[in-house]
Amino acid sequence: MTTNLYVLYGGKSAEHEVSLLTALTVLNALDKQKYNVYPIYITKAGIWCSLGLLDHELTDVTELQAEHPDTRPAASIGNLLCKLFSEGTEQKVVLPVLHGTNGEDGTVQGLLELMDVPYVGNGVLSSAAGMDKVIMKDLFAQAGIPQTDYTALLQHEWQSDAERECLRIEGRIGYPCYVKPANLGSSVGISRCDNRQDLCRAVHIALQYDRKLVIEKEVIGREIQLAVIGNDHPQCSVAGEFIKELDFFDYDKKYKSGRLIQQIPARLTDDIHSRLMDLSIQAFTALDGAGLMRVDFFVTDDNDIYINEVNTLPGFTKISMFPTLWEKTNGTTYAQLIDKLIELALERHERKQARNYRRDE
Template sequence: MNKKLGLLYGGKSAEHDVSLSTAKAATQALNFDKYDIFPVFITRGGEWRVGEQLTAPVESIEQLAFTRDADSENDVTEFLTSLKERKFDVIFPLLHGTNGEDGTVQGFLEVLNLPYVGNGVLASSAGMDKVSMKQLFEIAGLPQVPYTYFIRNDWHKQQDALIAEMEEKLTYPMFVKPANLGSSVGVSKADDREKLIEAVELALKYDRKIVVETGVVAREVEMAVLGNDEPETSVPGEIKPKTAFYDYDSKYNDNSTDLLIPAPVTADVEAQLSDMAKRAFKILDGSGLVRADFFVTAENEIFINEVNTLPGFTPVSMYPILWKNTGLPYNELIEKLINLGIERHTEKQQLQYQ
């Protein structure tokens, strides 16, 4: 009997369109002879819409952004109703950004006791919040570039003091980031104080918490992690953006980035990257997948930049490409992740709550 698989995508975040592209790619790789696949679409406004079973891969993201019947139930009620009717065996979240990979949806699925693909509540929320992530990395003893952080209220009340602190602790150029967003949305490079203020104001449009880091002259190298309690790592890949940094357009729109896979690093550096990626995965209590991003200097000094607990997942995204070059093609990667999600859920069912 086929497993009933719910593809969960869309969402309220700035990465809504990225999620739709991921869902489209997933339908083109899934085995329709093995799974009964149902689309579960979350609109930009946060409404949940459950579609009819897919019988073939979709050809455009427009097919996935379907409309609601005028007399249908509103919000998440439709999804809850469908649980009784369809009895999903596993949910595959393909949500990026806020209310998608930050632990909120994962917590909802935990309450419903539904198996799902990918990281749990802790790994998702800590991996989404760059400040919490960095603090956990410090506990794990992972080297990082100097950074500081603050919230919107502090910026409005003591902007001059915060700027002075940043200029004392950090050096230009600085990178300013929303703490809780991915795909480089709202990220800016600041070469002086005027640009720093502009960058903070931009980042505050996307989040109330801001991270500011010292820029470092280094190569950007990434490594994919796959597994549960015994994670494995892929070959490393190097990002070579032709723009000032690896921003949103470089990732998704203008093809202005070169990828070197495997990255031209020494065996010792690759071993260090693998070890650090696994340590980051484990300190987050990861499950399923993580992409770990690093800076590697000319002297082969390594800094962990961040991890992404639900990285870009189209066939041309870095995470699947890394595994393809390690010998695991896209369709088999998806199958592996589904099995890992079911495995982690089965393990949780052994816990006693009274």
């Protein structure tokens, strides 16, 4: 049976450009003999645009962008989805490569659940929990996964009494610390703070991106990443790390400069490596993960382990760690990895269809 594969990218998010880079790589890697590939571009205004059936190699992200005369997001979504998903008998799968807000936070996943179509990646709950760093850390704490000290800060709390909140943060977390928007990724809006002046400036920056922030005590250690794929029986890759020039790896350094060295497998003892793999599966399970998840840790010089965060929709750009980890783990190619994720999406959807949604009389 022919499979129609709809790739969603762009989006109303600060990570719009990152999504375009991921989409370019994914779309070029897909086997056009196996899938009918339909790129679906979501503009920064939230308008959904179909680029039609893709049958050629793409050379630049500008080819992935389009404008639509309809300026009403709801109308563009409804018209497009009804047209695409109601026609034909082909097997249909959605592959979201949307990063950040309105992409990996459970909103698109909820829409696809209502449309009753299979989609790659985590479901509504795990996407939302993985995106919200405060909820994520609360769940890790409940699961007993080691992590650094943290606290949440809401916008109205800061606006009500910034002095009080500074004192609370200083007493509970101290300096140095990191201030992050709770619902964003790709290092956007993140600042390191050494004193109160830094803290106030960092909060001001982060509140531009989210009403909820997380403040974390700094951990001095190497950043180690692992990749998990699966549904009920997840598997974990070997660990990897980036060798980087700066203490803090910001957005421009991560996505624009390309000056990265991947060390796979990471330089770890066998015991620490095994422990990280176990904790990665534990984190995946704690968030009720499905499909894929990248799990990030800090490992100190004393071999203390702290989970940093997870990414429920990790990037697939040419410098992304997730696909490289699987290639180094068992030889899985980029295209094979996408095929596997599509298979997992279909497997999960098939199980959902077997549920009984009626109460027996």
